[in-house]
Amino acid sequence: MNFRQKLAQFMYGRNGMDAFGRFLLLLAVVLMLLSTLFARVALLSGLFLALEWAALICCIWRTFSRDIVKRQQENAAYYEKSRAFRTWCRSLRDRWQQRRDYKFFRCPSCHALLRVPRGRGMLELTCRKCGNRFKRRS
Ligand SMILES: [Zn+2]
Known part of the structure; x- marks a missing residue:
């Protein structure tokens, strides 16, 4: 059995990466950049670093979670809450393409x-x- 098959077997019955997971990963990257940007302000930098790790751990935990129903509910809630923002982004993109x-x-x-x-x-x-x-x- 090669690595890909082993990985597929390991991920069977687990949530995997979804839209909310990708959002958490992006959030972690943004927080990492903010932490670097405010490196001179120890308190702010530390806060961003702690939040970055929290987002990263949450993302990893969700990816390997076996409680798929609960993770899907979280993902649906994320979609519902981010709808206005995603619609606004799409509108901006459409206006740019039709300018x-x-x-x-x-x-x-x-x-x-x-x-x-x-x-x-x-x-x-x-x-x-x-x-x-x-x-x-x-
Ligand atoms: Zn009007």
Whole structure:
């Protein structure tokens, strides 16, 4: 039996790495960088280092945990709590990809995002959410 088979056998029935695990790993890396950045401030550096280790240990423990149902519940809770942030990131990415063809405006009254094609001159825009009308150059 080679190493890969042994590892697969060892990981059988265990949670493995999931989205929450990757988040904890990223958090640990960020905390490590913060700890290095504030190396001159012993208290702050120590705090970041302790939190980094806590995140790392939690990540490793979750990866090898056999209580898969509980780990899946934690992962679902992570997805639920991070939804707004992930949606915002996706919106930012979409706007960046479409920046050559469209212009984006916020409605002055309800702050909803409006997308209009570029290069159409002065337009009167109607907000789909609240019906507010305003003029912008596209
Ligand atoms: Zn509006």
